[in-house]
Amino acid sequence: MIGRIVEDISSGSDSDYSKWWISWFLSSKGNEYFCEVDEDYILDRFNLTGLNNEVSNYGQALDLITDNLDDDIQDELRGALDVQARLLYGLIHARWIVTARGLAKMLEKYKRVEFGRCPRVLCQSQPLLPVGLSDTPYEKSVKLYCGRCEDVYSPKSSRHGSIDGAYFGTSFPHLFFMIYPNLISPKVGPIEIPPTRLHESEVNKRNRRTREEPEITENAGEPGSTAAAALKADRYRPRIYGFQVHEIAKLQRWQEAVRDRQVGRLEALEDVS
16 A cells, blocks of 8 residues: 555655655554644754664665655565554654743644543543553553543544554653643642442443552462452552653642542452452
8 A cells, every 4th residue: 555655646746755655654543642743843853863773674664754765675675664663653753742842842742632531530531632651662551640630541442442652652641731731731639439339330330440550479368359359459659751741749648548548448348248
């Protein structure tokens, strides 16, 4: 398919070339989280510093992205280059979206709620933002970050769930809210929930979400214990370039206390059953 696209535009100008591969990539199913990286940003080699060590056949992959690849390239090699071009564009994308222009483009997608809403009831449908749990490719898939509860969720679509988290980076959503602080709703204080089993079951159904399975040691608790799993789950902490942000001690203590109460309710329910 890429071969046909390159042949169709082989007579176009250089400015036309740079739009074709990127347009094809962005219009492919499962790539809706990505925004278009400006051509001048890609062509400025300073912005790509170090990526030649991350991507095999770096020069040819870059030529494919900008549609300057030789027509003589064999189809077999072109298929391999397409994989590397996706990797290269994703890593460029992670750098682009933390620039002023990149943040503005992601702001448009955020306002259209293209990344979904937080499933937690108390977050009142807060829009989500994509985030990576690692800046290294092929380690973690993309997650969705809620600026209100400061937690991460897996995308509902398996297509989106297979996107590499390194294509968005670990810092993006936190820089986003620092630039646009008016977009995050104020956090509410603790809300006491009546400990009735009926109410809890209703809330649990509405809050059901897919989370990564935590690693649980053999003696951590009973097999299949929800309370034990909750205790072992790692808490997500927002970071910018490795440094933790928004460390509010009072809020952190309240969040930990709410979690402890929820774990206590789960243990009580498990004892009854």
